[in-house]
Amino acid sequence: MCGIAGIFAYLDVAPPVDRAELARMNTRMAPRGPDGSGDWFSPDGRVGFTHRRLAIIDLSERGAQPMHSADGTLTITFNGEIYNYRELRAELERKGHTFRTETDTEVLLQLYADRGSSMVEALRGMFAFGLWDSKRHSLLLARDPLGIKPLYYADDGWTLRFASQAKALLAGGVVSRDPDPAGIVGFHLFGNVPEPFTVWQSIRSVPAGSTLTIDAAGPDIPAPYYRVANALDRRASTKCDPSEAQARLGAAVHESVRYHLVADVPVAVFLSAGLDSSALLGTMAELGLRDISAVTLSFAEFRGTPNDETPLAAEVAARYGARHIVRTVDRAEFERDLPALLDAMDLPTIDGINTWFVSKAAHEAGIKVALSGLGADECFGGYPSFRELPRAVRLLRPFRYAPGLGQAVRWMLSHGMGSRLGLHPKAAGLIQYGGSWAGAYLLRRGVFMPWELDAILDPDLVEEGLRRLVVFDRIDGELNADHPLGDFDRVAALETSLYMRNQLLRDSDWAGMAHSIEIRVPYVDPFFLAALPPGDVLEATGAKSAIADIPRPPLPDALRQRPKTGFATPVGHWLREAAAPAAAVSFSAASRDWLRHVWQVGWTGPVLA
Numbered sequence: 001m002c003g004i005a006g007i008f009a010y011l012d013v014a015p016p017v018d019r020a021e022l023a024r025m026n027t028r029m030a031p032r033g034p035d036g037s038g039d040w041f042s043p044d045g046r047v048g049f050t051h052r053r054l055a056i057i058d059l060s061e062r063g064a065q066p067m068h069s070a071d072g073t074l075t076i077t078f079n080g081e082i083y084n085y086r087e088l089r090a091e092l093e094r095k096g097h098t099f100r101t102e103t104d105t106e107v108l109l110q111l112y113a114d115r116g117s118s119m120v121e122a123l124r125g126m127f128a129f130g131l132w133d134s135k136r137h138s139l140l141l142a143r144d145p146l147g148i149k150p151l152y153y154a155d156d157g158w159t160l161r162f163a164s165q166a167k168a169l170l171a172g173g174v175v176s177r178d179p180d181p182a183g184i185v186g187f188h189l190f191g192n193v194p195e196p197f198t199v200w201q202s203i204r205s206v207p208a209g210s211t212l213t214i215d216a217a218g219p220d221i222p223a224p225y226y227r228v229a230n231a232l233d234r235r236a237s238t239k240c241d242p243s244e245a246q247a248r249l250g251a252a253v254h255e256s257v258r259y260h261l262v263a264d265v266p267v268a269v270f271l272s273a274g275l276d277s278s279a280l281l282g283t284m285a286e287l288g289l290r291d292i293s294a295v296t297l298s299f300a301e302f303r304g305t306p307n308d309e310t311p312l313a314a315e316v317a318a319r320y321g322a323r324h325i326v327r328t329v330d331r332a333e334f335e336r337d338l339p340a341l342l343d344a345m346d347l348p349t350i351d352g353i354n355t356w357f358v359s360k361a362a363h364e365a366g367i368k369v370a371l372s373g374l375g376a377d378e379c380f381g382g383y384p385s386f387r388e389l390p391r392a393v394r395l396l397r398p399f400r401y402a403p404g405l406g407q408a409v410r411w412m413l414s415h416g417m418g419s420r421l422g423l424h425p426k427a428a429g430l431i432q433y434g435g436s437w438a439g440a441y442l443l444r445r446g447v448f449m450p451w452e453l454d455a456i457l458d459p460d461l462v463e464e465g466l467r468r469l470v471v472f473d474r475i476d477g478e479l480n481a482d483h484p485l486g487d488f489d490r491v492a493a494l495e496t497s498l499y500m501r502n503q504l505l506r507d508s509d510w511a512g513m514a515h516s517i518e519i520r521v522p523y524v525d526p527f528f529l530a531a532l533p534p535g536d537v538l539e540a541t542g543a544k545s546a547i548a549d550i551p552r553p554p555l556p557d558a559l560r561q562r563p564k565t566g567f568a569t570p571v572g573h574w575l576r577e578a579a580a581p582a583a584a585v586s587f588s589a590a591s592r593d594w595l596r597h598v599w600q601v602g603w604t605g606p607v608l609a
Contacts, residue, residue, distance in 0.1 A: 002065070003029030003052035003513070004077040004151075005163035006130045008139045010216055014158035016045035021172040025163055026050040028171035031344070032079075032164060032513045035059075040066040040075055047132055047139070049077040054516055056081060056263050056369060062101040069109045070100065073134045076112075078105050079164050080127030080149045081518070083259035088122060117142070117211050121225055124259060124527050126520070128206070130162055138215040145226035145526045147195070147208025147501040150346070150509055153219075154202045160214050165346050165510070166203050176202040183347075185465025188457065191350035191447045192503040194474065196222075198347055208501055228497045231529055232489040233481035240533040245541040250550045252531035256522040257283045260371060267520070268293040268370040269322070270358050273312035275547055276373030276382075278559055280522060282551025284371070285320040294322040295362050295370065297354065299329060301570040312559055319556060327361035331574045344514035350447065352507030353571045356514065363515040374504055375523035378496045379532065380543040381488060385495060389440045390487040396434035406432025414451055425449070438475035441494050488535035500524070 005025040007017045019041070026037060033052025041048045051065040066077045082088070085104035088111055093099070097110045104125075111119040112131055117140055126148035131140045141162055143151045153162040154175045161169055169175045183199040186192075195205040206212050209226030212219060240248060257280060261267050269281050271294035284292055296313040310326055317324035334353070341356050362370050377383050399405060406429075413421075413428035426443050428451070433439025442449075450471070453462040478497040479490055505524065512519040522528065532538060548555040 002054055002077075002079045003032030003164045003168070004050070004065075004079045004128065004130060005029065005161070005168055006049040006077060006132075006139070007047070007159060007161050008132075008214055009046045009159045010139075010214055010218055011158045012216075014046075017041060017048035018172075018174075019048065021174055022048045022050050025161075025168045025172045026052060028168040029163070029165055031516055034516050036064055038064050038066055040068075040077075042132070042134070049075060049130060049132070051077045054368065054518060056265055056518060057085075057104055058102040059264055060101075063103045063105065065105060067101075067103070067105050067109065069113060070098075074109050074112060075132045075134075076105060076109055076129055078108060078127065078129040079151075080125055080129070080144065081262070081520070082107060082123050082125040082127060083262050084122075084124040086262075112140075117213065117223075118225075120211060124525065128164065136215070138213055141206050141212040141214070143206045143208055143210060145209040146228070146496070146505070146524050148505050148509070148521060148524055150506060151206040152198065152203050153206060153212070154204070155219050156202070157218070160219055162206075164513075166198050166200065167346055169203055170200070176200065178202065181461045181465035182468040183465075184457070185453065185462060186469055187348050188448045188453060189442070189446055189450070189469075189471065190498070190502065192499075192506065193347045193349075194469070194498070194502050197469075226526060227481075228529075229479055229481040229485060229489075229493045231526060232485060232493055232535060233483050235530055235532065236483070236486065236489060236534045236536070238534060240537050242537055242541055245533045245537050245543070246546055246549065248531070248533050249538075249541075249543060249546060252528055253279065253283055253522070253547065253550050254287065255531065256525050256528040257371070258287055259525075259527075260520045260522040261287065261289065263369055265368050266291070266293070268295060268362060268365075268367045270294075270362070270370050270372045270519075271296050271313050271317060271322075271324075272373070273309040273316075273559065273562060274373065275544070275555065275559065276376035276523065277371075278313075278316045278373075278555050279376075279547045279550050280371050280373055281316060281320050281322055282553075282555060285322070286552050290321075292320070292322040293325055293362075293365060293367055295325045295327065295358055295365065295367070297329060297358050297361065297569070298326050299570050301573065306563065312556075312562060315556055316559060319553065320551070325361060325365050327357070327364070329357045329569075331570075333357075334571065334574050340514075341511075344510050346510045347506065349503060349507055351503050352511045354569050355508050355511035355519070357569075359512045359515040359517040359519070362517050367517065369518045369520060372508065372519050372521050373523065374508060374519075374521045375496075375500060376547070377544070378492055378500050379523050379529065379538075380547065381492070381539055382544045383491075383495060385441075385444050386488060386491045386539075389437070389444060389491050389494075392430075392434045392440045392443075393437055396430060396440075398435070399431045400435040410451065425452070436472070436476075437479060437490060437494070438472040441475050441498075442471065445499055486536050488539045492535060 029052045033054045035055040036053035038051045049066040068075050082104035085107040089107050127144045128149040128151035152166045163169045178201045180201040183193045183197040186194045210222040210224045212222045271277050294317045298310045302308040409431045410428045508519045548560050
């Protein structure tokens with residue numbers, strides 16, 4: 001796991017790479033790679049790569065980056081881990097390729113030499129990389145299928161810059177900071193910035209599951225090689241008898257965890273009192289891992305309440321022989337950390353605080369790699385949306401055939417009648433939006449609704465942002481597949497492609513890497529997704545609760561019976577106090593703005609699921 005950046009002056013009239021600019025980008029990413037730093041510049045000075053290393057596989061200097069092919073024609077700067085690199089290496093060796101290191105990075109170079117850009121389809125892991133091909137005089141940018149690792153770029157028409165962090169691009173001192181209405185409006189709608197937008201007009205995200213090629217003519221259009229809806233469609237066509245579902249589910253979890261343990265350093269686990277992370281710990285122990293460290297957050301405010309993760313987490317840790325690390329966080333520490341937290345937050349979000357503190361605890365314990373249960377709810381139907389969205393669409397679809405009715409009801413309820421009736425503000429949009437999948441999803445996951453934005457943002461910015469976002473088309477686009485998806489798979493596609501990708505995974509990256517922690521997510525793996533039973537079988541067999549029986553011995557009954565609370569923190573209470581006008585706390589202007597926003601939208605535990 002690392003931080004990467006690069007500059008390609010692709011037009012002949014563009015100035016050569018500014019080494020000082022690249023150095024500033026590298027410095028901004030220092031926490032991502034405390035184990036080493038490297039630079040490379042092409043002989044003509046028109047390409048430059050930089051790299052910050054967090055050494056996980058092949059800890060020797062042979063794993064240093066940027067790395068070159070044996071003949072010097074290929075150069076790569078790579079962030080991530082390729083879990084099936086040993087199988088890919090063996091395949092390449094059978095074809096006559098020879099290797100100088102034990103790294104997954106060198107496998108990427110040789111695989112590209114063998115297959116070109118299509119090599120990304122063979123990779124099992126999380127990755128973002130820039131690869132320079134001197135023979136073709138082209139740069140390839142690539143990002144993993146589900147978007148675990150970020151990759152941002154800025155193109156001014158002369159020169160393309162890329163980096164693991166948007167703020168690293170800004171740190172170079174050349175990329176414009178002009179705000180992007182689409183990203184700002186998207187944040188207020190969803191609580192995160194939907195890709196490919198950022199909050200800066202000049203910076204874009206390479207879409208998850210895409211490659212981007214840049215040559216002397218400039219950047220091409222991003223080329224997708226993976227889509228969640230298509231993967232779920234292919235899985236739906238497979239046959240799986242319900243009686244076989246548990247065995248197939250168990251085999252998929254065991255295989256994914258086994259791959260995610262590939263490392264030359266110890267692998268820990270972030271342990272809550274939930275089924276998902278507990279099943280990971282149990283599976284790690286069953287696979288023969290010893291001396292496992294399990295990290296749990298504790299909050300004094302939760303002691304003796306259902307939100308207290310510690311007692312059950314301790315029982316699970318003892319059951320599987322893990323070293324249990326309990327880290328207590330209080331409001332004073334939150335207030336001290338907030339400026340650093342916001343500085344590390346690459347794009348605005350209303351989540352990520354829990355990951356910040358559990359990563360901090362892991363770093364203090366000398367941990368470099370930890371598994372997380374993130375992604376299980378999207379796979380197994382653990383969110384209320386799996387029940388609520390199909391029901392809303394079925395019940396409210398008939399109102400779509402009454403032109404103007406939904407808009408009229410929304411206007412009346414949002415102009416006073418709704419508050420007099422004691423209705424939730426989103427209720428105003430039920431008739432207008434609730435009968436479509438995109439509308440129902442926006443109501444379920446939205447923070448502010450489109451009709452509310454003019455009251456909190458400049459109306460011209462709102463108009464431009466909504467025009468460019470094309471919100472409902474964007475949501476609907478995540479459902480496009482060769483065949484219509486079933487209800488379970490529709491919700492899975494939306495939650496995976498939107499909420500998980502734009503919020504949970506992005507927050508895990510910035511919050512984890514701020515503490516030099518590599519967070520691995522075995523439930524977020526296209527190979528794992530394909531190995532699961534079809535969505536309708538998962539739903540019928542109650543896969544979310546069935547994961548309790550995957551480890552041997554199975555999870556304790558107390559854990560099974562615990563109501564789902566999410567990985568909650570008392571941040572909501574802290575924020576309301578800290579953001580109050582009378583709060584005797586000194587924060588920067590940026591901190592106060594962020595506090596005001598999350599206080600205004602109402603920070604709740606489920607947001608931190």
